[in-house]
Amino acid sequence: MQLLEERIRRDGVIKEGNVLKVDSFLNHQMDIKLFKEIGKEFKRRFAGEEINKILTIEASGIGIACVVAESFDVPVVFAKKTKTKNIAGDVYTSKVESFTHGRVYDIIVSKEFLTKDDRVLLIDDFLANGKALEGLADLVQLSGATLVGAGIVIEKGFQVGGEIIRSKGIHLESLAIVDGMDEKTGTIQFRKQKWDDLD
Amino acid sequence: MQLLEERIRRDGVIKEGNVLKVDSFLNHQMDIKLFKEIGKEFKRRFAGEEINKILTIEASGIGIACVVAESFDVPVVFAKKTKTKNIAGDVYTSKVESFTHGRVYDIIVSKEFLTKDDRVLLIDDFLANGKALEGLADLVQLSGATLVGAGIVIEKGFQVGGEIIRSKGIHLESLAIVDGMDEKTGTIQFRKQKWDDLD
Numbered sequence: 001m002q003l004l005e006e007r008i009r010r011d012g013v014i015k016e017g018n019v020l021k022v023d024s025f026l027n028h029q030m031d032i033k034l035f036k037e038i039g040k041e042f043k044r045r046f047a048g049e050e051i052n053k054i055l056t057i058e059a060s061g062i063g064i065a066c067v068v069a070e071s072f073d074v075p076v077v078f079a080k081k082t083k084t085k086n087i088a089g090d091v092y093t094s095k096v097e098s099f100t101h102g103r104v105y106d107i108i109v110s111k112e113f114l115t116k117d118d119r120v121l122l123i124d125d126f127l128a129n130g131k132a133l134e135g136l137a138d139l140v141q142l143s144g145a146t147l148v149g150a151g152i153v154i155e156k157g158f159q160v161g162g163e164i165i166r167s168k169g170i171h172l173e174s175l176a177i178v179d180g181m182d183e184k185t186g187t188i189q190f191r192k193q194k195w196d197d198l199d
Numbered sequence: 200m201q202l203l204e205e206r207i208r209r210d211g212v213i214k215e216g217n218v219l220k221v222d223s224f225l226n227h228q229m230d231i232k233l234f235k236e237i238g239k240e241f242k243r244r245f246a247g248e249e250i251n252k253i254l255t256i257e258a259s260g261i262g263i264a265c266v267v268a269e270s271f272d273v274p275v276v277f278a279k280k281t282k283t284k285n286i287a288g289d290v291y292t293s294k295v296e297s298f299t300h301g302r303v304y305d306i307i308v309s310k311e312f313l314t315k316d317d318r319v320l321l322i323d324d325f326l327a328n329g330k331a332l333e334g335l336a337d338l339v340q341l342s343g344a345t346l347v348g349a350g351i352v353i354e355k356g357f358q359v360g361g362e363i364i365r366s367k368g369i370h371l372e373s374l375a376i377v378d379g380m381d382e383k384t385g386t387i388q389f390r391k392q393k394w395d396d397l398d
Contacts, residue, residue: 023309023312024311024312025274028276028277028279028308028309028312029274029275029276029309029311029312030265030268030274030275030276030277031274032265032268032269032273032274032275033272035265036269058257058258058261059257059258059261059277059279062257062258062261062262062265063261063262063264063265063275063277064265065262066229066231066234066261066262066263066265066266067265067266067269069229069231070231070235070266073232074231075224075228075229075230075231076228076229076231076262077227077228077229078227078229078258078262080227080258109227110222110227110228112223112228113222113223113227113228
């Protein structure tokens with residue numbers, strides 16, 4: 001998605017250790033106009049798919065998911081992160097390993113809001129090692145709902161997450177795939193996608 | 200806001216201890232169409248005010264803030280909750296006491312995204328004791344930005360938060376104010392507001 005790649009080039013900051021900071025428009029301050037365009041692009045890439053619910057994960061996925069949901073005219077459910085063992089039987093639970101924070105946490109979603117009749121699109125801001133997305137896919141499977149696909153704003157193509165998700169046969173669409181970054185020159189290399197020619 | 204009050208009456212669940220569960224449409228599963236109407240209503244109530252940024256707090260405020268932001272055509276910044284002491288000098292910090300979780304946590308916002316030129320509207324889903332809203336107002340004050348007002352979806356009118364915020368001279372608009380709830384009969388009493396006559 002050209003608009004997004006241009007924005008990442010302009011406002012993204014490359015930090016040591018392959019960190020890409022995009023918190024001026026994506027995950028701390030949020031550019032809602034850009035989110036609208038992101039929503040239209042996901043709608044284009046999942047055209048013809050029957051989707052009745054978007055599932056995301058707190059916190060930075062929520063804003064994007066809600067604006068994207070307008071393009072699909074569906075409600076959003078967000079999975080909650082929790083470190084407390086959930087004793088109630090009214091939630092689906094999965095485990096997510098966070099490399100950033102060096103710990104494992106549970107993600108939960110109320111059984112009420114994910115059922116076998118749902119056709120679910122996963123939405124998140126970043127895909128790196130794929131653990132969060134795998135956790136969300138787990139919740140969908142536990143509920144008996146149908147996983148239609150996953151929409152990611154920025155995929156780190158040099159990490160394993162994208163390959164893992166695609167190898168499971170999940171329809172994954174990443175609007176920008178970063179194949180390489182150079183901290184010293186500030187350059188970012190984006191993967192060419194078939195959608196680019198249709199822009 | 201009549202549409203909201205009707206929705207709370209229909210889908211809200213009153214639990215022991217004056218708990219009002221609205222997680223089927225507001226803060227776990229999120230009805231984006233309702234959020235659009237909420238955005239229009241805030242726009243009406245803050246008509247004529249110059250606002251260039253919305254500030255909210257993770258997690259359940261984010262979705263509402265992002266959809267509301269479309270009505271104001273402004274970006275959203277969300278304050279992050281953290282329990283780790285922040286050593287970096289590049290953030291504004293305030294403390295929030297959570298009665299629900301029985302602990303105090305820090306909320307932070309990057310100095311980059313809140314400056315003295317900003318005219319800020321606070322948005323959150325619930326107002327009860329007012330601690331979260333006071334924390335957000337603190338962050339605005341620390342940054343030197345102008346606090347234009349605060350928009351809340353549901354205020355628990357029988358708790359002190361609303362009074363505290365209003366007594367500080369902050370322009371507070373709560374779309375539904377619950378003055379009483381009866382767990383046994385399932386009835387909810389809403390405060391009459393001047394806006395009701397204009398619906």
